[in-house]
Amino acid sequence: MIGWPVEHSRSPAIHGYWLAHYGIDGAYTKEAVPPENFPAFLSTLSEHGYVGANVTLPHKEAALRTVDDADPAARAIGAVNTVWVDERGMLHGANTDAYGFMTNLDACAPEWREGYDVAMVLGAGGAARAILHGLIEAGVPRILLTNRTIAKADTLARDFGDSVQVVPWEDKDSALSACRLLVNTTSLGMAGQAPLDIMVSALPADAVVADIVYVPLETPLLAAARARGLTGVDGLGMLLHQAVPGFERWFGVRPEVTPDLRALVVATL
Numbered sequence: 001m002i003g004w005p006v007e008h009s010r011s012p013a014i015h016g017y018w019l020a021h022y023g024i025d026g027a028y029t030k031e032a033v034p035p036e037n038f039p040a041f042l043s044t045l046s047e048h049g050y051v052g053a054n055v056t057l058p059h060k061e062a063a064l065r066t067v068d069d070a071d072p073a074a075r076a077i078g079a080v081n082t083v084w085v086d087e088r089g090m091l092h093g094a095n096t097d098a099y100g101f102m103t104n105l106d107a108c109a110p111e112w113r114e115g116y117d118v119a120m121v122l123g124a125g126g127a128a129r130a131i132l133h134g135l136i137e138a139g140v141p142r143i144l145l146t147n148r149t150i151a152k153a154d155t156l157a158r159d160f161g162d163s164v165q166v167v168p169w170e171d172k173d174s175a176l177s178a179c180r181l182l183v184n185t186t187s188l189g190m191a192g193q194a195p196l197d198i199m200v201s202a203l204p205a206d207a208v209v210a211d212i213v214y215v216p217l218e219t220p221l222l223a224a225a226r227a228r229g230l231t232g233v234d235g236l237g238m239l240l241h242q243a244v245p246g247f248e249r250w251f252g253v254r255p256e257v258t259p260d261l262r263a264l265v266v267a268t269l
């Protein structure tokens with residue numbers, strides 16, 4: 001895991017669990033690499049003894065520029081979070097965030113696909129970009145996008161085309177009654193941050209509410225959704241599922257996201 005800083009990453013716990021569980025003789029370590037050294041470090045991964053890497057803040061966009069070849073998700077999202085070196089020494093990049101979000105959503109709330117005509121996404125950072133890509137790939141016909149800084153939502157919507165429509169941050173409550181799926185990608189509700197102020201009661205009775213925040217696991221948004229009888233999907237599942245394609249690529253085993261793995265990571269939160 002390459003980041004700057006990188007101490008707080010939970011990825012070593014996830015991959016360490018799978019390495020032990022599948023009896024693989026390998027290691028997953030953390031590398032704190034400052035931005036000025038990042039392209040050179042990534043380009044010489046095998047010289048550092050690695051077959052691949054995960055990339056986190058602030059390097060995800062630089063990773064896309066550095067790899068020899070990137071998958072369609074990474075190109076659409078504009079960021080790479082998973083890389084591997086092939087037998088010819090070529091550096092490949094992928095983005096598994098949309099995969100992680102969608103796989104977790106399907107696992108926790110498969111009903112979201114029934115009549116998923118309108119979804120609302122809150123936020124316009126890197127996570128929102130990944131989730132918009134995932135929802136559009138899944139065929140969601142209409143996505144309402146809102147963000148405190150509306151210009152960032154406008155830019156994002158322009159990149160994704162006609163199915164994404166921007167709603168002013170102040171007007172989000174009035175658009176909720178049409179939304180079968182609500183996704184929070186802002187940092188509101190995270191420990192130490194203000195809760196997200198949104199009228200959960202305005203959502204339809206069969207709506208699904210997903211939060212990408214996972215500290216705390218039960219955000220005020222998810223608590224309000226569950227209190228109303230809606231299905232809540234927490235952010236930890238996305239983190240666990242986004243790790244699967246990388247592990248499979250590096251170690252040759254497709255790992256499973258199990259309750260034991262989840263419990264192990266929950267204990268570190």
Ligand code: ATR
Pocket residue numbers: 122123124125126127128147148149150152185186187188194
């Ligand atoms: P990430 O890459 O993880 O998505 P980010 O780029 O820092 O993170 O984005 C954080 C998101 O949380 C942004 O959409 C941000 O809104 P702005 O674009 O207006 O900054 C949103 N956010 C953070 N604090 C917020 C607050 N107090 N009220 C509303 N939105 C907030």
